[in-house]
Amino acid sequence: MGDRAVISIDGMGGDHAPGIVVDGLEAFAKARPEFDFLLHGDEAKLKALLANCPSAAPRTTIRNAEKPAITMETKPAEAVRRGKGSSMWNAIEAVKKGEAVAAVSAGNTGALMAMSKLILRTMEGVHRPALVGTWPNMKGVSAVLDLGADIVADAEQLVEFAIMGQAFARAVHHKPNPTIGLLNIGAEDLKGHEEIREAAALIRNSKLDMKFHGFVEGNDISAGVADVVVTDGFTGNVALKTAEGMAKMISQMLRTALTSGLTSKIGAAIAMPALKKFQSGLDPRNSNGAVFLGLNGIVVKSHGGTDGYGFSMAITVAADMGSSRFKAELTEQLVKLAAAQAAAASTEQAGAGASEETAK
Amino acid sequence: MGDRAVISIDGMGGDHAPGIVVDGLEAFAKARPEFDFLLHGDEAKLKALLANCPSAAPRTTIRNAEKPAITMETKPAEAVRRGKGSSMWNAIEAVKKGEAVAAVSAGNTGALMAMSKLILRTMEGVHRPALVGTWPNMKGVSAVLDLGADIVADAEQLVEFAIMGQAFARAVHHKPNPTIGLLNIGAEDLKGHEEIREAAALIRNSKLDMKFHGFVEGNDISAGVADVVVTDGFTGNVALKTAEGMAKMISQMLRTALTSGLTSKIGAAIAMPALKKFQSGLDPRNSNGAVFLGLNGIVVKSHGGTDGYGFSMAITVAADMGSSRFKAELTEQLVKLAAAQAAAASTEQAGAGASEETAK
Numbered sequence: 001m002g003d004r005a006v007i008s009i010d011g012m013g014g015d016h017a018p019g020i021v022v023d024g025l026e027a028f029a030k031a032r033p034e035f036d037f038l039l040h041g042d043e044a045k046l047k048a049l050l051a052n053c054p055s056a057a058p059r060t061t062i063r064n065a066e067k068p069a070i071t072m073e074t075k076p077a078e079a080v081r082r083g084k085g086s087s088m089w090n091a092i093e094a095v096k097k098g099e100a101v102a103a104v105s106a107g108n109t110g111a112l113m114a115m116s117k118l119i120l121r122t123m124e125g126v127h128r129p130a131l132v133g134t135w136p137n138m139k140g141v142s143a144v145l146d147l148g149a150d151i152v153a154d155a156e157q158l159v160e161f162a163i164m165g166q167a168f169a170r171a172v173h174h175k176p177n178p179t180i181g182l183l184n185i186g187a188e189d190l191k192g193h194e195e196i197r198e199a200a201a202l203i204r205n206s207k208l209d210m211k212f213h214g215f216v217e218g219n220d221i222s223a224g225v226a227d228v229v230v231t232d233g234f235t236g237n238v239a240l241k242t243a244e245g246m247a248k249m250i251s252q253m254l255r256t257a258l259t260s261g262l263t264s265k266i267g268a269a270i271a272m273p274a275l276k277k278f279q280s281g282l283d284p285r286n287s288n289g290a291v292f293l294g295l296n297g298i299v300v301k302s303h304g305g306t307d308g309y310g311f312s313m314a315i316t317v318a319a320d321m322g323s324s325r326f327k328a329e330l331t332e333q334l335v336k337l338a339a340a341q342a343a344a345a346s347t348e349q350a351g352a353g354a355s356e357e358t359a360k
Numbered sequence: 361m362g363d364r365a366v367i368s369i370d371g372m373g374g375d376h377a378p379g380i381v382v383d384g385l386e387a388f389a390k391a392r393p394e395f396d397f398l399l400h401g402d403e404a405k406l407k408a409l410l411a412n413c414p415s416a417a418p419r420t421t422i423r424n425a426e427k428p429a430i431t432m433e434t435k436p437a438e439a440v441r442r443g444k445g446s447s448m449w450n451a452i453e454a455v456k457k458g459e460a461v462a463a464v465s466a467g468n469t470g471a472l473m474a475m476s477k478l479i480l481r482t483m484e485g486v487h488r489p490a491l492v493g494t495w496p497n498m499k500g501v502s503a504v505l506d507l508g509a510d511i512v513a514d515a516e517q518l519v520e521f522a523i524m525g526q527a528f529a530r531a532v533h534h535k536p537n538p539t540i541g542l543l544n545i546g547a548e549d550l551k552g553h554e555e556i557r558e559a560a561a562l563i564r565n566s567k568l569d570m571k572f573h574g575f576v577e578g579n580d581i582s583a584g585v586a587d588v589v590v591t592d593g594f595t596g597n598v599a600l601k602t603a604e605g606m607a608k609m610i611s612q613m614l615r616t617a618l619t620s621g622l623t624s625k626i627g628a629a630i631a632m633p634a635l636k637k638f639q640s641g642l643d644p645r646n647s648n649g650a651v652f653l654g655l656n657g658i659v660v661k662s663h664g665g666t667d668g669y670g671f672s673m674a675i676t677v678a679a680d681m682g683s684s685r686f687k688a689e690l691t692e693q694l695v696k697l698a699a700a701q702a703a704a705a706s707t708e709q710a711g712a713g714a715s716e717e718t719a720k
Binding site: 151183219220221235239242244251268269275278281282 | 496511577579591600604608614620626627633635637
């Protein structure tokens with residue numbers, strides 16, 4: 001494989017693996033001839049599937065996994081304890097060893113996060129990793145994080161999320177200068193949790209290379225007010241799932257309405273090309289591929305129930321991240337953040353000293 | 361007016377007041393002959409509008425407000441300081457004086473909440489009031505609270521929200537035995553914030569008359585998994601606005617698709633009755649009327665931009681709450697909660713004593 005970029009793929013993760021994984025791999029390989037692949041899992045099965053993949057087969061090395069695949073029911077703690085040698089473990093380990101620029105899996109999210117943290121470790125300067133995802137909005141897409149890697153985040157962590165989200169938007173959404181918004185419940189500076197207000201102050205006072213929009217509200221996510229929306233993992237997870245639930249309900253209501261009688265069915269049939277285009281705008285496969293940011297290596301989580309097309313989108317995210325300046329940019333910004341915080345701390349200390357003197 | 365139930369209405373609150381307020385009043389008065397009304401605001405204007413309201417006029421007493429109306433720009437603190445004598449203030453005060461069973465306003469939410477708290481005070485046994493709203497779901501509607509009265513809630517407050525939401529679902533959604541869900545990011549008992557897990561334990565251990573479903577996730581709200589969804593005001597506000605934003609985006613995408621060419625327009629025209637029915641299922645006017653729960657009196661907040669039909673729905677919520685057993689039920693349940701907590705505290709103390717003895 002030499003100097004070509006390699007992507008490491010968990011062949012056995014997800015509801016319809018390994019079939020959709022190999023389908024997605026072939027679709028991606030055809031579109032992006034500059035990448036090679038490591039495919040982890042049941043060698044016999046994967047080999048048989050790859051036989052029908054003229055683009056992927058010559059550029060893919062199959063690595064047999066000795067352990068059975070991690071299932072959707074495996075608890076994270078168990079995955080970490082007993083997962084060594086599974087296709088998921090090996091896919092991540094290839095990134096750690098420098099054999100691949102990124103790993104992709106459609107397997108169990110909790111297990112993937114726990115294993116990734118254990119194998120790759122958190123990057124220096126980052127307190128907690130975060131899960132970032134692509135959210136369709138009225139103007140295109142935005143990046144939202146944290147989607148649930150952790151349940152809380154203090155001000156400093158929120159700023160780190162902002163930095164990581166910005167670098168993600170550059171790498172994956174190809175936006176050179178994305179705007180960053182902090183999710184809050186009002187646009188005014190006085191509202192919301194203290195850590196959010198502190199994070200806003202920290203961003204404004206740091207010399208970060210960042211286009212900071214300020215606070216955004218829930219409805220601003222879909223409106224596309226900011227390119228990157230930053231929040232803690234609890235709120236981000238609730239927001240994402242609530243929006244998914246709403247989209248599902250509306251789609252079902254529309255389907256019910258348009259099949260509710262002969263006239264509606266005729267109308268819907270005539271408008272079908274437009275309705276299909278509408279549907280594809282909401283197709284979750286187009287935004288498939290959440291990235292676990294802040295580790296020493298890139299791990300992409302594909303939706304477990306996706307198909308080959310959806311999985312190819314997750315590989316695209318891994319490819320874009322793997323060939324980007326993500327890590328270098330993150331390191332540069334973290335240095336600036338640390339400097340700003342050190343300066344703030346020394347000012348505070350000087351201030352405290354001064355007021356002590358005044359008190360005397 | 362005698363023994364008839366009276367509803368107190370802020371005639372001047374909202375973007376299109378007093379026009380839509382009086383329109384809504386007339387629509388409600390026609391449908392519900394058992395209620396009388398107090399209408400607060402600019403007497404001359406209100407009198408002129410009421411002249412065209414054959415159902416409402418004979419049952420409405422206009423109370424002139426000396427102070428100018430609270431605007432959408434008025435800060436809550438200012439509203440409290442200088443709002444006495446405004447139509448909003450007088451509408452709430454009529455509830456305090458026992459002249460009306462509930463107040464309704466389409467005015468500034470922050471000002472209404474602050475004034476209501478000041479005038480009516482928090483009910484005994486309730487730590488913090490909560491804002492509850494009606495959320496359409498696949499099976500009908502659910503009640504979601506807190507939508508932003510406060511930004512945090514500890515375990516005990518979450519249980520109080522559950523009790524208040526349950527009583528609201530009985531009174532307004534006419535569900536005799538509603539199921540209660542706690543909003544979390546996973547169905548497992550180990551996930552989520554400590555206060556949510558504690559609240560679940562507290563509900564299970566209290567002898568509350570409550571059908572507790574356990575944890576629900578964001579997507580479960582629109583799926584209608586629970587009749588009442590309980591969360592803190594920050595999360596609830598983000599979830600509500602995120603869902604509204606998603607619904608708005610989808611509606612706009614659908615409109616764009618169905619007007620994108622002659623064929624689509626023809627199809628849409630044929631399917632128009634079905635599309636209109638679909639739209640009305642999503643009509644926010646049908647779920648208009650959020651209630652500020654936990655005070656010594658009922659205050660209903662109508663959406664500021666609604667029309668007459670929407671405002672009549674908010675009056676309906678006030679009427680249903682005002683003629684319900686809400687307060688009695690709440691009091692009974694709060695007594696049970698206090699007893700359960702006292703029992704838990706004494707067990708804990710006994711337990712602590714025992715382990716101290718063991719330590720000796």
